[in-house]
Amino acid sequence: MREGWYVATIAVGRAVLRGLDVTVRAEGQERVPTEGPVVLAANHVSFPDFVFIGHALLDTPARVRFMCRHDIWDSPARRAMEGMRHVPVDRRAPAGAYLRARRLLREGEAVCVFPEGGISAAYTVRALMPGAVALAREVGAPLVPVSVWGSQRLWPQRRALDAPFPRPELRRGTLVDVRFREPMTVPADADLTETVRELGHRLWRGLEELQALLEHRPRPGEYAPWHPAHLGGHAVSRGESFAIDRMPRSAVPPTWGPDL
Secondary structure (H helix, E strand, O other): OOOHHHHHHHHHHHHHHHHOOOEEEEEOHHHOOOOOOEEEEEOOOOOOHHHHHHHHOOOOOOOEEEEEEHHHHHOOOHHHHHHOOOEEEOOOOOHHHHHHHHHHHHOOOEEEEOOOOOOOOOOOOOOEOOHHHHHHHHHOOOEEEEEEEOHHHOOOOOOOOOOOOOOOOOOOOOEEEEEEOOOEOOOOOOOHHHHHHHHHHHHHHHHHHHHOOHHHOOOOOOOOOOOOHHHOOOOOOHHHHHHHHOOOOOOEOOOOOOOO
């Protein structure tokens, strides 16, 4: 299959990253199978996280199909999103996205899901939607947890429910870390909720591993709304973030996290 849209988008993305002097540091790409279906399940800390995950896999045969907010399809990016076979997700009617992602997996594609369905204002892993685990279980695909950190410096989350939609902060010299973790096997008889909880713990541990790196910590005395409060930053507390998150009832509540 020709990947004209992918090639063009990658070229534009590389130019933007060079212009902003953004470094994408990736590890564990060898854990992503290059043949057959695979589900990537990533934590979510910034709106363009899919850009950095895709960039981290550019030197591999994988061309990832991302599940993204459906309103992107209402923008001029619609043709590119369709051309790259990404999947629009409408949280009010998620079944269509699930079926489309399942079809891609059965064609042997790699599909990346952000099971949080949004970004925690506390910058920790919030409640998870079960779709990523359900897809891996139904199709028999490996489930690869993905850790992302640093991208929130370029486009942070809002700090209050009534705050306006945040704007990007195009600061130069940002470091974004992307790490692909050990794949999970999800048997056909796996308990969906328990497996989602296991994924939640893996995503949380992976995220905190990156957040603890010296190069990602705030400087002494620095005001850091982009860093978790429990790790010395000034993001909103986890309790405050629950009101902002407004997760659907179908989400699995966290049994993971800094205060659980």
